[in-house]
Amino acid sequence: MLLGRTAASLFWMARYMERAENMARLIEVSYRISLMPKPFRAHQDDWSSTLRSAHCEATFADKYDTASQANVIQHLVLDRENPSSIRSSMETARNNGRAVRTALSRDVWESLNATWNELSSIRMSQLSSDKLPGFLDWIKQRSMLFRGAMLGTALRQDSFHFCQAGTFIERADNTARILDVKYHILLPRGSGPGSSVDRQQWASLLRSVSAHRAYRWAYRDASYKPWNVAQFLILNPAMPRSLLFCCDWISNKALREIEKEYDLTLPCHETATDMETLLKTANMEKIFQDGLHEFLSDFIARNNRLTSEIAAAYNFP
Amino acid sequence: MGDNFNEMLEADGSVRPPYALLHKWLETQTPTDLRAKIREAESIFRRLGITFAVYGSEEASERLIPFDIIPRIFAASEWRRLEAGIAQRVGALNAFIDDIYHRQEIVRAGKVPGDLIAQNEAYLPQMAGHSPARSVYSHIIGTDIVRVGANEFYVLEDNCRTPSGVSYMLEDREAMMFLFPDLFAKHRVAPIEHYPELLRETLDSVAPPQCDGEPTCVVLTPGIYNSAFFEHAFLADEMGVQLVTGDDLFVQDGWLYMRTTQSPVRVDVVYRRIDDDYLDPLTFNPASTLGVPGIFDIYRAGRVTIVNAPGAGIADDKAVYSFMPDIVEFYTGEKPILNNVPTWRCSDSDSLAYVLDHLEELVVKEVHGSGGYGMLVGPTASKKEVATFRQILKKRPGNYIAQPTLALSSCPTFVKSGVAPRHVDLRPFALTGDRLRITPGGFTRVAMKQGSLVVNSSQGGGTKDTWVLED
Numbered sequence: 041m042l043l044g045r046t047a048a049s050l051f052w053m054a055r056y057m058e059r060a061e062n063m064a065r066l067i068e069v070s071y072r073i074s075l076m077p078k079p080f081r082a083h084q085d086d087w088s089s090t091l092r093s094a095h096c097e098a099t100f101a102d103k104y105d106t107a108s109q110a111n112v113i114q115h116l117v118l119d120r121e122n123p124s125s126i127r128s129s130m131e132t133a134r135n136n137g138r139a140v141r142t143a144l145s146r147d148v149w150e151s152l153n154a155t156w157n158e159l160s161s162i163r164m165s166q167l168s169s170d171k172l173p174g175f176l177d178w179i180k181q182r183s184m185l186f187r188g189a190m191l192g193t194a195l196r197q198d199s200f201h202f203c204q205a206g207t208f209i210e211r212a213d214n215t216a217r218i219l220d221v222k223y224h225i226l227l228p229r230g231s232g233p234g235s236s237v238d239r240q241q242w243a244s245l246l247r248s249v250s251a252h253r254a255y256r257w258a259y260r261d262a263s264y265k266p267w268n269v270a271q272f273l274i275l276n277p278a279m280p281r282s283l284l285f286c287c288d289w290i291s292n293k294a295l296r297e298i299e300k301e302y303d304l305t306l307p308c309h310e311t312a313t314d315m316e317t318l319l320k321t322a323n324m325e326k327i328f329q330d331g332l333h334e335f336l337s338d339f340i341a342r343n344n345r346l347t348s349e350i351a352a353a354y355n356f357p
Numbered sequence: 358m359g360d361n362f363n364e365m366l367e368a369d370g371s372v373r374p375p376y377a378l379l380h381k382w383l384e385t386q387t388p389t390d391l392r393a394k395i396r397e398a399e400s401i402f403r404r405l406g407i408t409f410a411v412y413g414s415e416e417a418s419e420r421l422i423p424f425d426i427i428p429r430i431f432a433a434s435e436w437r438r439l440e441a442g443i444a445q446r447v448g449a450l451n452a453f454i455d456d457i458y459h460r461q462e463i464v465r466a467g468k469v470p471g472d473l474i475a476q477n478e479a480y481l482p483q484m485a486g487h488s489p490a491r492s493v494y495s496h497i498i499g500t501d502i503v504r505v506g507a508n509e510f511y512v513l514e515d516n517c518r519t520p521s522g523v524s525y526m527l528e529d530r531e532a533m534m535f536l537f538p539d540l541f542a543k544h545r546v547a548p549i550e551h552y553p554e555l556l557r558e559t560l561d562s563v564a565p566p567q568c569d570g571e572p573t574c575v576v577l578t579p580g581i582y583n584s585a586f587f588e589h590a591f592l593a594d595e596m597g598v599q600l601v602t603g604d605d606l607f608v609q610d611g612w613l614y615m616r617t618t619q620s621p622v623r624v625d626v627v628y629r630r631i632d633d634d635y636l637d638p639l640t641f642n643p644a645s646t647l648g649v650p651g652i653f654d655i656y657r658a659g660r661v662t663i664v665n666a667p668g669a670g671i672a673d674d675k676a677v678y679s680f681m682p683d684i685v686e687f688y689t690g691e692k693p694i695l696n697n698v699p700t701w702r703c704s705d706s707d708s709l710a711y712v713l714d715h716l717e718e719l720v721v722k723e724v725h726g727s728g729g730y731g732m733l734v735g736p737t738a739s740k741k742e743v744a745t746f747r748q749i750l751k752k753r754p755g756n757y758i759a760q761p762t763l764a765l766s767s768c769p770t771f772v773k774s775g776v777a778p779r780h781v782d783l784r785p786f787a788l789t790g791d792r793l794r795i796t797p798g799g800f801t802r803v804a805m806k807q808g809s810l811v812v813n814s815s816q817g818g819g820t821k822d823t824w825v826l827e828d
Binding site: 041043044045046047135138139140141142149150153154157200203234298304306354355357 | 402403405406572580581586590592593599600601602604605615616617619622
């Protein structure tokens with residue numbers, strides 16, 4: 041038996057953990073770009089585009105005037121008033137975990153708690169340029185440790201599958217949003233190898249979802265091709281952060297297992313199946329024809345609807 | 358404070374028998390060894406999240422309770438006497454509550470003034486005439502006991518509402534067994550780790566008569582920001598029952614249910630860790646969002662058991678406390694085994710006059726206060742503090758009681774300067790259901806400051822593992 045509130049807390053715990061990790065990756069890429077000489081940076085590659093990708097423009101504008109590196113990092117890493125900052129995400133994840141401690145294995149709880157204990161005392165002065173990469177690495181590692189503890193110790197039952205649903209819904213949302221902010225760099229523009237700025241943009245996009253090495257294995261191209269980059273992040277079934285991969289996991293693993301365990305099919309299952317079918321049967325040509333931006337906006341909206349339907353189906357408070 | 362009873366050493370420097378082995382062991386330990394062990398213990402506690410929240414301090418809102426690594430030890434014979442005293446007192450307290458909400462024989466007999474009950478904030482008129490399962494009201498009682506001599510124990514207060522601290526008792530033991538297995542090998546320490554099992558048995562045994570089959574029990578918490586949240590989660594986990602908040606429960610068609618990811622599940626026993634006032638917005642505080650609307654009506658209808666019962670606080674009220682010797686005698690027909698501290702009720706004008714004249718010698722407490730907030734410890738307070746308190750006391754005398762300061766016993770404690778005696782109290786936990794279950798030992802709190810008598814964790818007190826040796 042699982043309380044509706046417990047299921048909700050598990051779902052959001054996993055989502056916020058994933059969000060913290062994605063945020064760390066996003067900052068890492070921006071930081072990398074900021075170190076490059078000007079000619080390799082497009083004008084939109086400044087820190088304000090990072091805010092856009094992180095979906096934090098509004099909260100940022102409430103507090104700051106200029107998108108300087110220090111301000112953006114402060115806002116995305118430690119700002120308590122930004123619900124998506126790494127600190128806030130980790131705190132929300134940990135508070136959700138704390139509220140349902142009894143539903144977590146000791147290893148999962150300790151990984152969450154130890155991360156928070158350390159993170160809560162970190163100050164901006166400890167995130168100077170030389171220390172930032174190490175810190176972001178640490179955040180990614182802590183998120184991976186959490187996921188690993190989950191995979192290694194959690195009973196495979198409804199509680200586990202609610203966590204999984206949270207992880208993959210958040211991940212799909214993240215990939216879709218990053219793509220949507222950068223979709224213009226992927227639009228086909230005649231032939232040619234692309235400028236050095238283009239190449240830099242594509243590489244950064246792949247890096248922000250930890251996919252620049254994997255891309256080489258998947259496509260064997262000497263240079264990045266925008267078409268393939270889009271295909272990789274949207275439709276590649278082997279790429280663990282692609283939209284198709286996430287939807288397959290949500291539909292055929294997480295929600296399917298809950299459906300089987302409870303022997304009850306609900307609207308959220310239908311929506312998840314529809315999303316997966318849509319991606320499985322899609323091809324890049326058609327997506328570009330109909331509009332990449334429209335496609336991604338529609339996906340983000342469906343993904344949000346899926347969350348509401350899960351909440352309604354399983355009595356989240 | 359030279360004349361305080363030292364639990365390890367006699368006045369002539371000889372070692373009291375229960376501490377013989379520990380004393381020898383302590384002599385082999387260097388401060389560096391002990392300090393390293395303390396750090397190890399703290400890192401375990403922090404990693405596990407064994408913390409409590411401190412109200413009114415923004416930074417570090419989750420803190421560790423200072424843990425002292427030197428155990429407090431009782432001989433089997435000492436414990437037997439304490440246990441008998443607790444059993445007697447706990448029985449009397451439950452009989453008293455039952456009587457108060459029924460015929461009030463004790464008032465009719467003139468042993469307790471009627472006004473004390475009728476005008477008491479802790480008395481719930483809504484409980485009048487209600488008989489809960491097995492007529493048990495205060496299923497979990499934590500009795501705060503201090504020692505002033507080899508065989509002299511005083512009860513400072515009875516906690517009949519929602520006593521906390523039991524998780525520290527259990528975790529302190531876990532930590533000690535991890536840190537000092539050799540000490541446990543040398544002593545025969547009565548185990549306490551089955552407390553959650555005993556609690557579960559107690560809860561099961563008081564399921565309402567209308568419950569058929571296996572009762573479903575839950576722990577009801579106000580949530581993660583409550584100071585004792587860790588304990589709520591810990592107990593639910595150890596008992597294998599759900600930890601719920603008010604939102605998770607609802608009343609439908611006269612039964613209590615919890616909202617699950619599937620169909621609602623009926624709940625029979627609620628071990629609540631929220632105050633009476635917040636329990637049911639329809640019956641008590643209408644602004645409460647922590648409770649469950651309608652739970653009180655079905656409680657009265659005998660369809661759910663609330664542990665501890667609403668209104669049980671009438672028995673641990675500090676003004677009622679002063680009548681405890683009479684209360685024990687009235688219901689058990691025996692002389693109390695444990696002493697009561699002489700108490701002046703400031704509502705009485707003669708007593709008030711005495712208290713105002715002797716403020717520097719007395720401890721003055723709020724009748725309904727707890728946690729060491731809003732009290733005056735005369736002997737250690739500054740002139741200014743005494744003067745301020747005098748004004749407060751004059752304004753609302755009925756709100757206060759006063760007691761002499763007791764010469765609290767001390768135990769060896771590891772502090773900055775090394776091993777030194779510090780004052781302690783003891784909170785044993787007694788469970789009442791189909792029978793009485795008392796866990797050997799309890800939760801020892803220690804004042805970490807030299808000479809201090811305030812042991813509350815909210816005021817910087819620490820904890821110690823408490824050992825009862827087996828014969």
